[in-house]
Amino acid sequence: MLFNSFDFLFFLPTVFILYWFVCNRNLKYQNLLLLISSYIFYGYWDWRFLGLILLSTIVDYFVGLKIFNNAKKNTAKKWLILSIFFNLGLLGFFKYFNFFIDSWVDLMTGMGFPITYTWTLNIILPVGISFYTFQTMSYSLDIYNKKLKPTKDFFGFAAFVSFFPQLVAGPIERASNLLPQILHKRTFNYDQAIIGMRLILWGLFKKIVVADSLAPIVNDIFAHYDQYNGGILLLGAICFGFQIYGDFSGYSDIAIGVAKLFGIHLMTNFNFPYFSRNIGEFWRRWHISLSTWFRDYLYIPLGGSKVSIPIALRNVFIIFLVSGFWHGANWTFIAWGFYHAALFIPSFLNKKNRKYITTNTDHFFPDYKELINIITTFLLVTIGWVFFRADNISIAIDIIKKIILNFDFSIYHHPENRRMIDYIFAVSIMLTVEYILHKKHKIITYFNKYQYLRYSLYASLVFAIFIASSEHKDVSFIYFQF
C-alpha cells in the first residue's frame, strides 16, 4: 500500500480509531492490531512475500533468545552468525543472485572463457527487503553487544519487525530504540500527534508535488541522454537530485508522522542535506538511519578511524562501497559509493570531515563562503546522482562527459508539454520552507502564533497536492526498489 494512495487514506484512520478507541486498554491487543495492520499494509503489494517477513521474524526472535541465554561467547557468536547469514542470505538471494551470476559470466567472458549457459532466475525483488533485514539484524547484534535484552513477547517482536510506517522504506530503526516503545504502553500525546500530522502533510507535498512532478522530466532526459546537450543533462541530474530527495525524505517524513499518531517516535532520517557545506556534513544529514547503521555495525567494528591511516582509508572505502551496493544490484551503485568515498577522503585526511557539526543559526542568509560551500557540495552530490540514476556505468560516464565538454544553455521542453516554471516554483517552495526550518528562523514563531495563517499554509499545501496528484496518481516510491 502506498502512503499517497486512496487506500491509505481509508486505512490510516481505521487503524488509528481501532488503536486508540478499541484496543487502547490492552497493550497486547494494540500490538496485535499493529501486527495485523502491518501485514495488511505489506500484503497489499504481494501477500506471498509476507512469508519472508514472518520467517525473518521467527529466526531472529529465537536467535535473540539463544544469544542471550548462552553465557559462552563462542556459542553466542555462532547464533549471531546464523542470524547474519540468514538475513544476508535472504537479501543475497532475492536481491543480488542474478547480479553475481551476470558479473561472473562477464568476468569469465572478459578473460576469454565465454559461458553460454547462465543460471539467472526470474526473481521478484520483495519490497523493502533491505530495510527489514537490516532492522532484524540490528536486534541480534544489539543483544550480542549487550545493548539490549531479548523479548519473549513474540507478537510484540513481530510488530517491531513489521511496523507498517517504516516497513518498506525506513527509517531503519534500531531495536534498542523501537522495540522498547512497542513493548511499553503508549499514551496519546496531542503535541506529538499534531507534529505527526504536519510531517505527513509536508511529506506528501515533497513526494507528490516535487518528486512525482519531476519524474517525467528526469525519465525523459535520462532516456534520451544522447539527444541532449550538457546543460540539459545537468538539468536532468539536478531534477533527479530533487526528485530522490522529495521522494525519499517525503516517505521518511510521512513514516515518522504516522508513527507519532500511534505514540511511537522514529529516528530522523534526513536533516536538510542539500544545505550541507561539505561531503562529510552531507553524509551526516542524508539517509541517517542507514549511514549510522553502517557506522555502528560495520565501520566501528572494523576499527573506524582509530587505526592506522591505510586501514582507516580502507574502512572508509568499505563503508561507502557497501552503502552503494546496499541500494541495488548494479555496478552503478558501487560506482556511486566509490565516487562519494573519493569525495570524502580529502576532508577525512585533513580532519575536516567533522568541521560542520552544527547548523549556523546566527544569521539567516549564508555568507559568500558558506554559499559557495553549499553550492559546491550540492553540485558534487548532483554529479554523483548521475551514477545512481543511469542504467549503466558507460551511460553515466557519457552523461558526465557531455555535462563537462558539451555544456550549452538551451531551452528544455517538458515531455508532456507542461509549463516548466511550475516545477521551479514547487522546488523553490520546498527549499524555502526547508531552509527556514533548517535555520530555525523566527518566522516559525509567527506561524505558531497565528492559527489562521498556519491553517492557510496547510490548506495551500493540500491544494498543491490535489493539483499535482491529479497528474500522476499513486506513484510508487523510488526507495521501494531497494
Next chain:
Amino acid sequence: MKYFILKTLGFTIFLLLFLEIIIRILHFYNDVPLRMIDDYGNEKWVPFQEGYFYTGTKKETVSKYRINNFGFNSTLNYSFNHSDTTKIGLFGDSYIEGFNQDVDQSIGIKIMNKIPIICYEFGFSGYDFASIIHLIETNESKFKVLDRIYIYLNNSDFNRSTYTISNHQKERTNTLISTIYRNFKFLMFLNHNGYIKTIKEKFRFHSKNIDKPNYKIHNINQLINNSHIDWSKVIFIIDSSEIDSLIIQKLNSLAKVLDITNIFSKSKYKTNFGYDKHWNNHGRSLISDFIIRNENNYIQY
C-alpha cells in the same frame, strides 16, 4: 484525544472552505454545460449554453465552447435542410466533441473552411458505439439529409450490446443533483481531475470479459442486428494501433474504415496536448484534412 479529533474536524471544515474559495478565485473548475436526456433517450447538452473549458490540471489550456440548438458543441445551429450542398455528420466521443479547443477551431469548421460542404458535429463525452447508433436511429428523419456519416471509435466503445440510460446519467441530468454539484466548485474540481472516478472504481465490479475482442464483437453484432442504419453511408474512423484486428475486420465487413494511425505516427509535430491525450489543434487539422481527402473522392466541383 478528544481535542485532537475536534481540531482535526475543525481543520477539515476550514480546508473545505479554503479549497472552495481558492478554486473559485483561480477558476480551477469547468463551466461544464448542463446535460439533458432528450425525448428519445439520448444524452446531450442543454441547447444554447456558452462557457470556458480548461484542459490540464494546471489550466494549461482554456477554450471556449458553444452548445447549439441540437445539444452539441458547434458554432452551427442545425437545420437539417434539404439542399444541394453535401452534408456530412461527424459522430464520436470527447475527441469529436472538442471541448479542449475553441469551438470555432473544431474539426467540422476546419473542414468547412476548406471544402464547400456542411459538417454537422455530434461529439459527446462518453458516447460509445451503442450511444451513436441510438442517436442516429432515433433521429433517422433528420439525418436522412446526411450524405455520409463519419463515426470515430476507439477500443473502449464496444463494451455494451444494448443502449440504456444508466442511473448515473439520469442522476447527472437531475436538476437538483446537478444544481448541488454545480454549486460546489471543489466537487467539480475533484470530478474533472478524476478523483471521483478513482474512488468509484475502487468499489466497482469489472467484467473480466470487457477487454476480450470476442466479447466486443458479440456486442457489435447485437447492436447492428437490432439497428436499421444505412451502413453504406457510414465511414468508420479508427486508430488501428489501439483497436484489436478482429474488431477492425468486423467493422470493415460493415462499412468503409479509415485508419488514422499513419498520419498521426508520421506527424512531425505533437498531435495531442501531452498533458492530455485529446487531439490538439494540429491533431484536429490532421483529422480534418484526412476527412477532406476522403470527401474529395465523392464531391464533384
